[in-house]
Amino acid sequence: MLIRALALLVLLQVYATTIFAQPPELSGVVTANGDATASRFFAGASRNNGERYALEFNFDEAIDIDVKIDIEVSHQGSSGNIFLLILWNDTFFMRDQLGAYKPWNLQLDTLSPAISEAALTDSYTIKIADDLAFGPIGVSGVTLKIYAAYNSIKNPGDLIYTGNPLSVVINTHQTSENCAKALYSDFPAPSSVDSVHRYYNFSWQNDPFLCTNVYGDVPQEISSKVRAGLQYTTQKLGLLAPFNGFLLNHNLNNKDEYISAVCETFAKPNEPKALCIRDTPPLNYGRAGGGAGHEGIFNGGGSENSINAYYEQSVFWQEAGYSSEEAMREWYAKEIAKV
Numbered sequence: 001m002l003i004r005a006l007a008l009l010v011l012l013q014v015y016a017t018t019i020f021a022q023p024p025e026l027s028g029v030v031t032a033n034g035d036a037t038a039s040r041f042f043a044g045a046s047r048n049n050g051e052r053y054a055l056e057f058n059f060d061e062a063i064d065i066d067v068k069i070d071i072e073v074s075h076q077g078s079s080g081n082i083f084l085l086i087l088w089n090d091t092f093f094m095r096d097q098l099g100a101y102k103p104w105n106l107q108l109d110t111l112s113p114a115i116s117e118a119a120l121t122d123s124y125t126i127k128i129a130d131d132l133a134f135g136p137i138g139v140s141g142v143t144l145k146i147y148a149a150y151n152s153i154k155n156p157g158d159l160i161y162t163g164n165p166l167s168v169v170i171n172t173h174q175t176s177e178n179c180a181k182a183l184y185s186d187f188p189a190p191s192s193v194d195s196v197h198r199y200y201n202f203s204w205q206n207d208p209f210l211c212t213n214v215y216g217d218v219p220q221e222i223s224s225k226v227r228a229g230l231q232y233t234t235q236k237l238g239l240l241a242p243f244n245g246f247l248l249n250h251n252l253n254n255k256d257e258y259i260s261a262v263c264e265t266f267a268k269p270n271e272p273k274a275l276c277i278r279d280t281p282p283l284n285y286g287r288a289g290g291g292a293g294h295e296g297i298f299n300g301g302g303s304e305n306s307i308n309a310y311y312e313q314s315v316f317w318q319e320a321g322y323s324s325e326e327a328m329r330e331w332y333a334k335e336i337a338k339v
Helices: 002-011 220-237 255-266 273-279 294-299 313-320 325-336
Strands: 029-031 040-046 062-070 079-088 091-095 101-104 115-119 123-133 142-152 160-162 166-170 210-215 243-248 288-291 301-306
Touching: 040 142, 040 166, 062 142, 062 166, 079 123, 123 142, 142 220, 166 220, 210 220, 210 255, 220 243, 243 255, 255 273, 255 294, 255 301
Parallel strands: 210 243, 243 301
Antiparallel strands: 029 160, 040 062, 062 123, 079 091, 079 115, 079 142, 091 101, 142 160, 142 166, 288 301
């Protein structure tokens, strides 16, 4: 993985350029010596050359990543160094002046600048990635965190940097053959059997997939948060079996299509799909559930969640039997949110 990371990061050409749309501002700008600073940092990733910035991208989307630094007035007119770092799988990589990214041990005396003796005017702009698709070069199912920093000869030994990074989610490769679809209609035959156990080789065993299937009008910020949360979880805990998550707005036009997809994916062993469709509760209010069981492990696990518990709470608490909307909100915030 480290070799792959270094190979990727060498491909990211960093250069000063002009960006027409200013990316979002990063919060938490700090200095190494603890002094206040008027410097500001902006960073964003986009699929349309900066016309609109986003936090999440598909496996094969070509994206741009831009950084802009507004230099503090007291540093303008001097020279300094620009630093760029990427946090990937708990390891920091720093770009050196030769264009290579190398692991950094978090010690300031080993930090190398990406650009040295830069002329610090009122702002400095950098393009980190230019129409680069991360998935095809081996980077997917990850969150890249990008930091920027600079120093000035007017303040030797100090460093101004972004306390909060730009986070860019690169989704795993999702195919229609895997998503919202059962891989097996029933348990496959075991590959071998002994006096105690049955042993299986599933088709997905060496490369379990993660899918988030969105149905209906779901705001992008919510679907992005759900996908980012699942990606983060798989990075920290690993993914041992396929996972199909369903996120929906139950006001979608074709409810039958959604229920059919859920029954196709999560049908119980030996249960006809038609029976699942018949017994599935109607899409009347917020839905939430999920898990995995040994009976259906050949198709992995999954979850189902709707945004309507947020947007139609008054309907939800009445139909679910809560004494008041306040009681429902408290229960939802304290219990369901934790889950």
